Amino acid sequence: MLAPVADDRAAQLIDAAVPVTEPDAAVIVTTSGSTGDPKQVVLSASAIRASASAFRQRYGAFSWTCVLGAQHVAGLMVQARDLLDRPYADGRTAISIVPTQLVRALREPSSAAELAAYDAVLVGGAAIRPALLDQAEAAGIAVLTSYGMSETCGGVAFDGSPLPGADIAIGDDGRIDIGGPMLFSGYRLDPEATAKVLVNGRLLTNDRGQWVIDDDGQRQLRVLGRIDDVIISGGVNVDLARLQRVLDARIDRPAVVVGVPDPEWGTRVVVATTSDEAVIGQWRDELRPYLEPAALPRQLLVVEAFPRTDSGKLDRRRLAEWAAQPGRS
Structure with missing residues (x-):
């Protein structure tokens, strides 16, 4: 079959x-x-x-x-x-x-x-x-x-x-x-x-x-x-899965974390959200008590809806592509 x-x-x-x-x-x-x-x-x-x-x-x-x-x-x-x-x-x-x-x-x-x-x-x-x-x-x-x-x-x-x-x-x-x-x-x-x-x-x-x-x-x-959730940002290992767990537990807004290639940091941490209630500085301030500095997000990507595959899974690759586009924030 x-x-x-x-x-x-x-x-x-x-x-x-x-x-x-x-x-x-x-x-x-x-x-x-x-x-x-x-x-x-x-x-x-x-x-x-x-x-x-x-x-x-x-x-x-x-x-x-x-x-x-x-x-x-x-x-x-x-x-x-x-x-x-x-x-x-x-x-x-x-x-x-x-x-x-x-x-x-x-x-x-x-x-x-x-x-x-x-x-x-x-x-x-x-x-x-x-x-x-x-x-x-x-x-x-x-x-x-x-x-x-x-x-x-x-x-x-x-x-x-x-x-x-x-x-x-x-x-x-x-x-x-x-x-x-x-x-x-x-x-x-x-x-x-x-x-x-x-x-x-x-x-x-x-x-x-x-x-x-x-x-x-x-x-x-x-x-x-x-395995590929662990990225290197500014020479420091960052566990994106751990960061996602902190977001889920501590932030009362929908959020998904991805890593995007960056000429300065190697890989920068990006938080994607469907909420426009906060700017990147506020996200960093709210997360700072729970994360090491390298894990704090450096970019905020606001989207209308999180992209999903045909099977309903979150499409992190699409999010990373959007975050890497010039002018996206």
Whole structure:
């Protein structure tokens, strides 16, 4: 089966005249391209079954509602789990959404009530602010946070706990790497890109993480950001993911942080926002108690709306392109 692709840019990757040669290939999905060009991810039938079976082993069977497109791995896996879970057990229900959908649902009491009626609400595809999780809990929504990617058939860890069969490790450099039967077969027609991330049967991700111990004494995976979130500005390492967490926790305005090449600083820190309530000096003053000087933003980019990919993920690459345009502030 060849899954429909996300958009015209991704569609240009598909060459239907070239046969798919990967063993047991079942589906091709495209990555979102939010931080680079989209790739064709080849998923085998055995990997899809392994992922769906591992979820059922951990959480049991559900009757699933699909509101995500099947051209994206999250929507695809909802359908795979739904097929595996039939006949459904005890009438338990589940739905998979992205953080943007959760934000919008919480604005409408009727939508929030609909989500609260589900036994499990999987939320993944992007980082989730702690304040958003608190709002969902207050609304009675049983959120199950998901960590994974197209290359892992979607979620491999939920609420920080790896699924059965998912072997998650963290290297000395903080990089997360993953082994297990749910890994993808490779990037279609791109053996070089495949070789860079599939090493000795394990997936080397671009994510940084750490293990933490929860209140019950259980080890949980905490995702800290991407490897390329760490930039050098004025000769000092700046962790953009940490800066984003500070913004989310301390600033009561919508904000997204990106790094942009700069002739003086090497990379300058830019805060993009949809609010025009404050100038760059005020942002710096509000953040100064929580950040080292190099991490303070040097540019403020005001936009009407944050750009998003076809899958609903924040398009940081587009934001960086806008911020780099002459005269943007």
